[in-house]
Amino acid sequence: MSTMKYIQLEPHGEIAVVKINRPEALNAMNVDVIAELSRTIDILAADEGTKCVVITGAGERAFCAGADIAFMVNIEPMAAEKYASAAQAVLNKIEKLEKPVIAAVNGFALGGGCELAMVCDIRIASENAKIGQPEVTIGIPPGWGGTQRLLRIVGPAKAKEMIYTGKMITADEAASIGLVNKVVKLGAEDQLPPEAPKGDAAAEKARAAEVAKILNKKLMADCMALAKEITKNSFTAVKVSKMLINRGMDSDIETGLRLEIYGWALCFAHEDRKNMMSAFLNKGKK
Numbered sequence: 001m002s003t004m005k006y007i008q009l010e011p012h013g014e015i016a017v018v019k020i021n022r023p024e025a026l027n028a029m030n031v032d033v034i035a036e037l038s039r040t041i042d043i044l045a046a047d048e049g050t051k052c053v054v055i056t057g058a059g060e061r062a063f064c065a066g067a068d069i070a071f072m073v074n075i076e077p078m079a080a081e082k083y084a085s086a087a088q089a090v091l092n093k094i095e096k097l098e099k100p101v102i103a104a105v106n107g108f109a110l111g112g113g114c115e116l117a118m119v120c121d122i123r124i125a126s127e128n129a130k131i132g133q134p135e136v137t138i139g140i141p142p143g144w145g146g147t148q149r150l151l152r153i154v155g156p157a158k159a160k161e162m163i164y165t166g167k168m169i170t171a172d173e174a175a176s177i178g179l180v181n182k183v184v185k186l187g188a189e190d191q192l193p194p195e196a197p198k199g200d201a202a203a204e205k206a207r208a209a210e211v212a213k214i215l216n217k218k219l220m221a222d223c224m225a226l227a228k229e230i231t232k233n234s235f236t237a238v239k240v241s242k243m244l245i246n247r248g249m250d251s252d253i254e255t256g257l258r259l260e261i262y263g264w265a266l267c268f269a270h271e272d273r274k275n276m277m278s279a280f281l282n283k284g285k286k
């Protein structure tokens, strides 16, 4: 456990869970959240024991509601430039982290929250997630990578529709355009609390909160299972694959393919290759 105010870092063996912990503002990222997130990523980058990272939001309502509007309402352009530069720097750091990163999207992922999710390698959303780039509804365009990364993930037509309208989309819609990999849903197997008495708004609210908790648990279990599946493989091969995919996305294919040869050949220097190939060839031959 770390002792930061807004970021909880929970180690689970080879998997680290990073939780943005500002639920009173739906985990909106103020300057302190950004600074603490940056320190957390530095810690994880240096920690050889961590092989996979899961990022999520505290509470049941939001992954992250974006940049802090209460802060932005009164700032001047130079302060805005500083804020966006710090945010982009930490998001770039996550994207370049030499470990796989999974976003567990547990509710609203808006503006900077969507931009945070997009720098993660894989996005898993709960069925109650709402995702969007609503910046134009408050007088600004996306500024933490949204105009560039959404374009690359969903293509220009969908990116423009989402950015120009500022509308939120559901988790299922996000999955249908490739913005999230998977949607975690409640099913018959889940033990839900009994229905609240009709007309009892407080009881209905309490039940909805309980249901959201169950869904959140299911989402985290799914993300941890995925992380475990990834960590079973050669960390070096996964790390090199991440670099090749990220670098290749913005290179011409010749450069990407050449890099792939070098990355591939480099893995022959690691003991994983020999051990894992030999284990395959020797299975059942004890």
Ligand SMILES: C/C=C/C(=O)SCCNC(=O)CCNC(=O)[C@H](O)C(C)(C)COP(=O)(O)OP(=O)(O)OC[C@H]1O[C@@H](n2cnc3c(N)ncnc32)[C@H](O)[C@@H]1OP(=O)(O)O
Pocket: 024, 025, 026, 028, 065, 066, 067, 068, 069, 070, 108, 110, 111, 112, 113, 134, 135, 138, 141, 142, 143, 144
């Ligand atoms: C480059 C990046 C730019 C950006 O990211 S710009 C910001 C983009 N994000 C947004 O525009 C989302 C803003 N938030 C909302 O629209 C709403 O929230 C929701 C639809 C997500 C939820 O609405 P509801 O269920 O009615 O909750 P609630 O009362 O609005 O929010 C609970 C508390 O959270 C604070 N909050 C929510 N989002 C932000 C934010 N982005 N920055 C600062 N505070 C935020 C609210 O103000 C409130 O606080 P209190 O309880 O003190 O009234």
